[in-house]
Amino acid sequence: MTAGRSGIFLNGSYGVGKTSVLDHVGDRFAEAELPFALFDVDWFHRSWPVAPDDPGNVRVEAENVRAVWNNYQRSGPRTPIIAGIIETVRDQKRYEECLGVKLFVAHLTASPQVATERLRGRYPSTRNEALNWHLERHQALSEYLQAEGPHGLIIDTDDVTPEHVASVVFEQFTSRIHAEHGAEC
Template sequence: MSAEGAGPAEADGMRALLVTGAVGVGKTTVADAIGDELEERGIPGAVLDLDWLRRSWPSPAGDRFNSRVELANLRAVCAVYRGTGARVLVAAGVFEEVGARADYEEAFGCPLTVVRLRAPRDLVRSRLRRRHERDPEALAWHLARFDELSAILEVARVEDAAVDAAEDPRVSARRVLAAARI
């Protein structure tokens, strides 16, 4: 898009970065580490966890994961962050269909890059067991959801790039930033 036809966020170089992947791969941890990297580089930004933007109940009929609530909240929060001078908006979250991309980009209010974070199944299952050791129902749901979501994302290919998670979140953050060309 030419600078004349670009929206304000695109013309001024503002970017959004969505770290996506199945449950337990480290999206939120890596998004936080990306925020630290950007701060050290002197790049104004903000980090969001999309799970928190959709956490409400009950879910409306036909919207199992509160996606409409998430998008409405994302739109509002990103407007505030853009108004405070954020240049890079980083989010951890999931959308499962390529068709949803335009909705997310509109909600961010600037061009969106999606990077999928991958981690070995055994590692993720171990993390989930530790995370939900006192809640067998939640553990069972998350273990099943990891497999379900991994399969969905493998077919959907919503990402612009994919990176393998490293043991150190800062290494993963640098990999994601490099993949997103930030």
């Protein structure tokens, strides 16, 4: 498999397990001795105040992702593996342009009950405002992504471990890459 020609995007609403799965996908790449770079895009746009012409910090996030990706590539080709939210095809194209690769989107889902439990475990009582914000938005975003969001693979994370989800994502991604490269020969 040639590194740096494709990437993985772990997509889904709040509380579906994207960050947990991200770590384990990285572990799978390391075990297979495949070069990779992990991105949790929550940390690429979390700043305040936001620019008046960029209220969602979308431009800031894109510029930050591009800068970090360029730094990673100085060490050689690698596969970007990203956890975040892609709501539209336009969002996917923005990430693909920042990284210069085609993204394989794995859409992670979780029931409202499981997502609520995970979110409650993430936020201590001192962060009730953040917890409530995520709880209020989980279901609407989940429904929107299911109907409108891009997904090449859909995985329900309710009754499986992050390690299992990572294995499924890794196997699907690597088999697709092998198939694409076989077709090029």
